[in-house]
Amino acid sequence: KQEVTQIPAALSVPEGENLVLNCSFTDSAIYNLQWFRQDPGKGLTSLLLIQSSQREQTSGRLNASLDKSSGRSTLYIAASQPGDSATYLCAVNSGYSTLTFGKGTMLLVSP
Amino acid sequence: DAGVIQSPRHEVTEMGQEVTLRCKPISGHNSLFWYRQTMMRGLELLIYFNNNVPIDDSGMPEDRFSAKMPNASFSTLKIQPSEPRDSAVYFCASSLASHSNQPQHFGDGTRLSIL
Numbered sequence: 001k002q003e004v005t006q007i008p009a010a011l012s013v014p015e016g017e018n019l020v021l022n023c024s025f026t027d028s029a030i031y032n033l034q035w036f037r038q039d040p041g042k043g044l045t046s047l048l049l050i051q052s053s054q055r056e057q058t059s060g061r062l063n064a065s066l067d068k069s070s071g072r073s074t075l076y077i078a079a080s081q082p083g084d085s086a087t088y089l090c091a092v093n094s095g096y097s098t099l100t101f102g103k104g105t106m107l108l109v110s111p
Numbered sequence: 112d113a114g115v116i117q118s119p120r121h122e123v124t125e126m127g128q129e130v131t132l133r134c135k136p137i138s139g140h141n142s143l144f145w146y147r148q149t150m151m152r153g154l155e156l157l158i159y160f161n162n163n164v165p166i167d168d169s170g171m172p173e174d175r176f177s178a179k180m181p182n183a184s185f186s187t188l189k190i191q192p193s194e195p196r197d198s199a200v201y202f203c204a205s206s207l208a209s210h211s212n213q214p215q216h217f218g219d220g221t222r223l224s225i226l
Contacts, residue, residue, distance in 0.1 A: 032212055043115070043202055043217035051212055089154070098167060099144075099215065101154040 136205030
């Protein structure tokens with residue numbers, strides 16, 4: 001059974017810092033990995049999707065990497081802003097469109 | 112474009128009552144997913160449909176839970192009878208195709224409280 005772990009559970013940084021969120025998964029036989037953002041009281045917003053054949057994906061200040069063989073992914077946020085404050089969730093697709101989620105990293109960026 | 116639409120946004124009811132949650136997927140999406148989110152267990156897949164047919168319901172916790180998708184634009188998740196431990200946020204998501212490499216798009220969820 002696929003298990004997804006996210007470290008740290010919470011992170012507080014001053015505005016402007018670059019930061020890295022970590023995600024690890026136990027079964028490397030995946031189709032893709034998706035990073036989501038969740039704001040309080042809201043649903044999930046898809047940020048980046050990395051196919052199993054890819055090593056990284058970039059969108060603006062966000063860069064996600066994938067090392068399938070070691071079961072790891074990172075989400076890099078450059079020049080963090082208070083508006084980046086949210087919970088970031090990693091989800092692994094192991095097939096048949098079903099996602100297994102980590103419990104998330106709660107990020108607070110202080111002005 | 113309209114995203115995934117869920118209703119109601121909040122539901123508070125007494126245990127034993129029937130609860131029905133509703134979801135309208137993004138037009139053109141043919142895969143639909145129901146998830147439950149709690150502090151203890153995080154996000155868990157309950158059931159998913161492809162072309163209105165239930166494909167995997169192994170995440171449905173008990174027989175008290177049932178889900179239907181009578182057409183491509185509507186799905187319901189029903190709990191009968193409801194219990195306090197069912198309190199959670201229930202999310203519906205949809206994706207463009209059953210192909211695994213399509214992102215899932217989530218609704219804003221239904222926050223359910225069973226007293």
